[in-house]
Amino acid sequence: MLRQHQTTLHVDTRGRGLAEITRPVSEWVAQSGLREGLLTLFVRHTSASLVIQENADPDVRGDLDRFFARLVPDGDPLFRHQDEGPDDMPAHVRAALTAVQLSIPLTHGRLALGTWQGIYLWEHRTRPHRREVVAHLLGEPGPA
Template identity: 75%
Template sequence: MLNQATTTLAVDTPGRGLIDITRRVRDWAQAQGFSEGLLTLFVRHTSASLLIQENADPEVQRDLERFFARLVPDGDALFRHRDEGPDDMPAHVRSTLTATQLSIPLLHGRLALGTWQGIYLWEHRQRAHRRELALHLLGR
């Protein structure tokens, strides 16, 4: 028989950048007492995203930011949607190019992340926001 558990996590962001949420997610998943299952994370916003990325060298995160700044620059004349400023539409494009949902297996009571993998919320807006994540764990 499968069981399930759900929760929401609020994450305050300082503005654009990657926020490591691995510990919060891992602690919640382990506290559910499941030995195996599947954890789904979903960010409830259109200008932020989720990703699994290297957690050892912070230069990886800075390189990702530099790449996306080149790929989708703020204030690009291509974009007409600017209701909340020059970073509005670029933030939506960035979230479209990344992911708003992740699925992570739970094996032997632990998230099956690799040695150098961390879970990140990626804030794509310049100013601070409070982001909400929905977590759903299905397993036994």
């Protein structure tokens, strides 16, 4: 019999960069008691995104930040929307180029992530924010 669980995780960011959320997501999934299913994560913002990325070498996260800084620079004169500063529209473009939703299978009560994969909230604004990630889990419980 399928069951559902839903929660909202709050993530305090330090400003632009990747904040790993694998542990709180995994702990919430473990508490659900579900064994097989599908987790959907959704970030409720237009200037942040979600990615699955390597969690072993921090250089990967730095390289991603540097690549996006080159691809979508702050203060680019192309952008008219600057209501909250020169990083405003670049943050929206960065979010549009990545994802605001992830789906991760649940297998044997655990997220089916690869060995070096972690779940990250990617803050695209330069100043700290409190972000919301809605987690929805649909699946079947283990044996009673």
